Amino acid sequence: MALPTLVTEHWYDLRDLSNLSREILEGADKILPHGIVYVLAALIGFVASFLIFVLPSQLIVGVYGERKLIGRMQSRYGPNRVGPFGLLQPIADAIKLMQKEALTPKGADRAVMYLAPIIFVAPAVLLFAVIPFGPKMILADINPALLYFLAVSSLPVLAAFMAGWSANNKYSLFGAMRIVAMSISYEVPLVLALLGVVLFTGTTSLQEMVLWQKHFDIWIVFLQPLALAIYFIAVSAELNRTPTDIAEAESEIVAGYLTEYSGMKWGLFYGMDIGYALAASAFAATVFLGGWSMFGLDKWVPPWMIIIGKTHLFYFVFIWTRGTLPRLRIDQLMAFAWKFMLPVALLNLVLVATERMLWVEQELDDSYLYIFAVVNIWAALGAIWAWSRFLGYRPERNPVRARLVNEAGGYVPVPEAAKGGK
Amino acid sequence: MTDAIKTEPFVLNIGPQHPSTHGVFRIKVTVDGEKVLDAEMVMGYLHRSMEKLAEERTYTQNIPFTDRTDYLSSMANNLGYCLAVEKLAGIGVPARGDAIRVIMAELQRLASHCMAVGAFTNDTGAWQTPVMWAFREREKILDIFEMTCGARLTCNYMRIGGVAFDLPAAFEPAVRKLLRELVPFIDEMEGLLVGNEIFLARTRGVGVLTPEQATNASLSGPLLRGSGIAWDLRKADPYCGYEQYDFDIPIGYQGDSFDRFIVRIEEMRQSIKIIKQALDGLPGGPHSTQVPLALRPPQGEAYARVEGSRGELGYYLVSDDGPSPYRFHIRAPSFINLSALKEMTVGGTVADAIVVLGSIDVVVGEIDR
DSSP states (O other), X not given: OOOOTTSOSOTTOTTSHHHHHHHHHHHHHHHSOTTHHHHHHHHHHHHHHIIIIIIIIIIIIIIIIHHHHHHHHTTSOOSOSSSGGGTTHHHHHHHHHHHSOOOOOTTOOHHHHHHHHHHHHHHHHHHGGGOOSSXXXXXXXXXXXXXXXHHHHTSHHHHHHHHHHHTOOHHHHHHHHHHHHHHHXXXXXXXXXXXXXXXXXXXXXXHHHHHHHHHHTOOHHHHOHHHHHHHHHHHHHHTTOTTSOTTXXXXXXXXXXXXXXXXXXXXXXXXXXXXXXXXXXXXXXXXXSOTTOOTTGGGTSOHHHHHHHHHHHHHHHHHHHHHHOOOOOHHHHHHIIIIIIHHHHHHHHHHHHHHHHHHHHTTOOXXXXXXXXXXXXXXXXXXXXXXXXXXXXXXXXXXXXXXXESSOOSBOOOOGGGSOOO | OGGGSOOOOEEEEEOSSOXXXXXXXXXXXXXXXXXXXXXXXXXXXXXXXXXXXXXXXXXXXXXXXXXXXXXXXXXXXXXXXXXXXXXXXXXXXXXXXXXXXXXXXXXXXXXXXXXXXXXXXXXXXXXXXXXXXXXXXXXXXXXXXXXXXXXXXXXXXXXXXXXXXXXXXXXXXXXXXXXXXXXXXXXXXXXXXXXXXXXXXXXXXXSOOOHHHHHHTTOOTHHHHHTTXXXXXXXXXXXXXGGGSXXXXXXXXXOSHHHHHHHHHHHHHHHHHHHHHHHHTOOOSOSBOOOOSSOOOOSEXXXXXXXXXXXXXXXXXXXXXXXXXXXEEEEOHXXXXXXXXXXXXXXXXXXXXXXXXXXXXOXXXXXXX
């Protein structure tokens, strides 16, 4: 597919910032000695990404926004002391963390314990390389971008396992074992869900997925609602966010694999957790929510603003679940992955394959996509309902109110009707 | 192949410093992976020797001590102790004093159950949100305590023969307003948690206690009622005129953590019902009888019990005709309820053990005294 020609090549066209940076670099190349331009490019990239992504996303939305929103959900204020509205709180936190001593417990494997946060950081940065921020604002427009994303996003599990294993603490070990078991289980439905998207669009390049959604004027979330639901649950399990944060489960195993970490070593884990969540949100926004395209609005609004907005919208759902849901037990999580999500993802795949075949072989009109969307939304609801019934889920059988008796006495037998099922 | 991999159980110390031990309390669990094989309780980190200290102080001086045993329901502790002294010395309480005591004890039960429900959901992993909501409502109840007796947590309000002060004029409208606000809060809290599939999955069938186990371990309070036994001292052995109020005993179905939760929620509704009746029929007259400051009850012994928020809260006093008790003993419901912890946790997972501990609703100040 050819790139749409909406964006001009002029440097002042802020809808695509790559024009500006190219102009600067070409100009600099004429004046400066040859090698310097690469250093300059790195600097520009660093400053620009800091200004348009890291600062608003990582610090303001990721740290401040999350704390503030959760504070409001919990009927308290959240940070409001440092700077105007507490906006400087993330910076104050970072300064505090850097000043703190990073302890290493006795008997810990020092090398592995030091290496773990570093290994944890690198993939979070790498993940953004394949996210398209605009028609040309993409660092590496590679064909297997989806596979690259999946491969790199499973690397931090290694770092988390190293952290838990090396710390010589039983709680850390619990966390490490849990995160490995959980990540392996949740990779399977995650990949199967994304396979449905790949089948429909016929590409694994993220840029082409965006262009596909732009071309047909439909977001994949409407065609693949089930895939988004599975992606969201699986990715929140991989990212260790509630309701699946069992590897850090505060009320059970203190802080899981992070128990023995302090100072900036902990800070790297904390900051990069947000980085991963943002990367996963950006990926979901690209694959499911149309990426930088917005039904023609991207002609007027800079596309990079659109995708950052969508990323934050998706990230808000992460914050929301964190503020509201209890945590599942590890066996329940595993059972959910293997017994519920995997079969439902397979069902979804069969449906998508059939639709794709009909669409291509019968050379159906583009408007059939809207029919598929309606069919798939109902199919998703039906599949969830039917499979949960099949697994024996009967919520109406269980009493949710206590029985009331007026006289004190002994044991009151439970009536047969109220005994309940699962 | 699996025979070749050597596995062995290991001991995990949950506590004394742990986010979910509700104080300074330690469980030594032997775990095989996630499965709990054995659980041993270690307590005494908060021991303050209250029962011994009480033998050196006069009967009136002991009332503030009882605040600090179960610090989440000081009114009920005050009440239990005062009832025991009154029984020992044969002192009567005027009708108004009894009604005020009932109102205060029920308000305290509401505050304590707010805390219990909130902390329990915190243990299931609902990260702080329900507990903050419950705290918001508990705060209003504590404000009422502050208005009445000047203290919020350690009230020290009951006196031998009645209560310390009469109710202020603003008390009744404030309580009625509070009750109006509490009813929708309880409904909301119940709806949000009972309708939450994850919460149900975490609590249903976890820490099941059969009625036999519950009675054999001499449990009381929501634990016993959660197992389906209709036992409430306010009905079975009424004190402070509880027999004149119309309320029900909520009981559970199979005795799991979820049943204890719904019993607590329903008890909050019943408490509101009792407070409304007590406010409507609040008698006039004195709030307290005159009792000599240096009280010397006749030689003998007395045991008085009240239905505290956590179960049967009993005070046993022996007098040798002196100004201070010869023996002072507290039957602490948390301590006795905790004895069933091992039966409930063994066989479950570590995560279940935390939920079970939360469902018992322990207060370590009361366990160690």
